[in-house]
Amino acid sequence: MIPYGRQIINDDDIAAVAAVLRSDFLTQGPVVPRFEDAVADRVGAQHAVAVNSATSALHIACLALDLGPGDLLWTSPITFVASANCGRYCGADVDFVDIDPGTFNICADALEAKINQAASDGRLPKVIVAVHMCGQSPDMLRISELARRHGIRLIEDASHSIGADYRNAPVGNCAYSDITVFSFHPVKIITTAEGGMALTNNADLAARMQRLRSHGITRDENLMTHASDGPWYYQQIELGWNYRMTELHAALGLSQLGRLDDFVTRRNALADRYDALLADLPLNLPKRLIDARASFHLYVVRLHDEARHRSVFEALRSDGIGVNLHYIPVHLQPYYRDLGFADGDFPVSEDYYKRAVSIPLHAGLSEAEQDTVVACLKRALA
Template identity: 70%
Template sequence: MIPYGRQHITQADIQAVSDVLKSDFLTQGPTIPRFEQAIAQRVGAGHGVALNSATSALHVACLALGLGPGDVLWTSPITFVASANCALYCGAQVDFVDIEPDTFTMSPRHLEEKLRHAAQNNCLPKVIVPVHMCGQSCDMAAIGALAKAYNIRVIEDASHAIGGLYQNQPVGACAHSDITIFSFHPVKIITTAEGGMALTNSADLARHMARLRSHGITRDPAEMTHQPDGPWYYQQIELGMNYRMTDMQAALGLSQLERLDEYVTRRNVLAERYDRLLADLPLDLPGRLADARSAFHLYVIRLRDHTLHRAVFEGLRAAGIGVNLHYIPVHLQPYYTRMGFAAGDFEAAEHYYQRAISLPLFAVMTEAEQDEVVQVLRQLLHG
């Protein structure tokens, strides 16, 4: 089976984790801040806050921005459910903005129209979460300008996009957002096994998210309600969670980070090769923004004849090609249809879902493996 994604673990990665296992700290030690600083420096952000998953990072980001009951968060319907669920964790409501057909990312045109209507009805969102689908940045200049005009906070869900570029800046610099989220799940660009990080240029937001990830507890006397009882003293000043990353995970992340550019370059080479090999088939290839470089976490094709969708998907799987579908539109999930969402709400997202297939793509994929994927796909489409 050729999987749709696969981590790449080297002897250097194993050694980095082994070194932590032999050290005095397994969980909350010195490797975590080193990893946070390294990621922040790599993308040009002021601060990084490491967490045990990108889902946790989305949750604390929403809390740090004050999202709560009575508020609304808007995100893309084509994403993993965590991009929407983070609002529900805070007691807020969720709505969606349809996607661009070619890049599968939040449409600035749809966003502008929806914001105009929301302003007229006094129901603007508090937070917008654009999703950098497949590693391709959203048009963040346009989205950021709209958010600024309507006084809305922005969280970039860049779970797919570390190593990507937008307007010659690394994704994660937060040039058009308050907070950016990365994922380090094994099939992402680099991995910490499980893990995520929130990037921000606000020291206050960084401190708040760091406190929320650790039970809402502080040891900083400046944040306490009274002077410490002694050097042992701490206070829980708000309700937080245990969302902490371990030193072992951070060590793996630091080691993987050394190969980030290599991985993204290889993914782009393979994506461009797919473009050439698939150009004559009856399908649409993933689009790119002219002023961005995708990290290419995923390579998603769309069949022009949607009636072939299931047969082609199942045929690829039967031939040992581990294709997947990213993603089922969130608004069509039963949990969300019970809130009132229904088929027909977001036309572009639903059109995408009826045709999309994620082909295998990972940094150590060989050209022979890629040729096999293309050969099987070609046979299924041409009979």
Template identity: 65%
Template sequence: MSYIPYGKQDIQQPDIDAVVEVLTSDFLTQGPKVPAFESAVAQKVGAKHALAVNSATSALHIACLALDLGEGDWLWTTPVTFVASANCGLYCGAKVDFVDIDPNTYNISVDALTNKLEKAAKENSLPKVLVVVHLCGQPCEMQAIKALADKYGVKIIEDASHAIGGKYQGDYIGNGFYSDVTVFSFHPVKIITTAEGGMALTNSDELAGKMDSLRSHGITRDPELMTHEPDGSWYYQQVDLGFNYRMTELQAALGLSQLGRLDDYVAKRHTLAERYDGLLKDLPLTCPYQHPDTYSGLHLYVIRLKLDEMSVSHKAVFDSLRAQGVGVNLHYIPVHTQPYYQQFGFEADDFPEAMNYYREAISLPMYPNLTEREQSKVVSALKEALSL
């Protein structure tokens, strides 16, 4: 039986050639490809600074540290995300809380955020950092969120791990119009890949400088940042407690090659989504909603089952699809239900919209080289699963 994964990288000959070129060069790390990749991404999305790292998780971590998140502070994010969006706060010693999702977009609800911020302001427990997640590649309602953040003095990180190539109000995600830092992921199932890797983008010189230092052990060779004159041309100083979060030349070369196909990849995802919409319109499920202010990166195509119109369970449908060779997945198990987060006192029903989503959601295969024949097989398998 052939297997159709939920996501898959597209590696072409130019990508292979770019990596081989680096393998035969003088630099495997800290050479010219990383800054070239950073510059290309920054120029593409309209950001001033881009800092490549070894994962989006690392990018989230150094972004939080650069924003001075620490012990006694709060980080808020959505419960429907990968755990890294919340863990980055814990890495810094901060406390983490969540904001329920909008039932249409599955992103942070502006209404829920408004109410929670009003309450937190009265209780003197406002967050220092809000991590908004562009789930599935659909941008959050950033204009409204930024207005709230400005009102209450909250810093914003856009976790755009799903959203490179997506647009908000006609402009690329990553431009920093509505946030302090934006984070991209280049994991293999994402829109473009560097195998593993991520990037933090900002328009702030200060934040860029901090993140640059933090991704490389907190070490500097800049005399202006040192405590005294350099001992010689070999000299460096550790001025902060940083990490080894650097991206390799191999990864950057692959990313630079893939970046040239970014718009084509996203357009192909939209073509597939439109075809899914048509093929699924008569089934007892909800297809993804597209907010009129956004152009989704469409990393994921998530359906929600209308369980009250069905005689089979969510689990039965999921298991049937897997058994038929369709590699569906579920993005994501709400973070506040994870055993590690239970120690902080969260109850499953603290965020009811997130739990409703979890009970109904299934991610169908979505990647640029998914063929119409394979897509039709997915739909056929889904119909069979629904008729069990």
């Protein structure tokens, strides 16, 4: 089987984790802040908060922005469910904005129309989660202008996009958002086995997310409501969670970060090669934005003929090609249907779902394996 994605672990990664196993700290020690500082420095953000998953990062990001019951969060239907669930964890309502058919990200035109209608209705969202589908930034300049005009807080769910650029700057610098979230799941660009990170340029947001990831506990005497009993003293000042990243995970991430540019360069080279090899097939290929460089976490093709979607998918799987489908529209999941969403609500996203196939793309994919993928895809389409 040629998988659609996989991690690349080398001897340096193993040595970094082994060094932590021989050290004094396995959970909270010096490596986690070193990893945070390294990622923040790499992307140009002022603060980084490492956690045990990108889902946790999205949750504490929403909490730090005071999202709660009676509030509204908007995101894309074409994403992993966590981009919407983070709002539900906070007790907020969730709605969606349809996608651009070329980039699969939130359509800025659709967003503007929906914001204008919501402003007229007096029901604007408190938070928008702008997903970076496949590792390419959405039109963050326009999205941020719309959000700021209406006082909407903005989270970039850049789980796919560490190592990507937008408007000649690294994704994650938070120039267009309050908080940006990365994922370090094994199939992402770099991995910590499991893990995530929230980036921000706001010191107060960073401090609150640091507290929320650790049970809502503080040792800062300026935040305590009662005088300290001694050097051992701490207080829980709000309800938080155990979302901390361990030293082991951070060590792996720190080692992997040194190869980030190599991984992204290789993924882009393979994507360029797919563009050339698949150009004459009855497929829509990913659209590249002029002012962005994707990290290419995924390479998604869409069939011209939706009637053949399942047969092509199954033929590729039968040939040992580990294709996948990213993603089933969130609003069509049973949980969200029970909240009132239905077929036809977001037609561009639903059309995408009927045609999309994620074909193998990762930094360890060889050109020979890529040729096999292409040959099998041609045969399945013939």
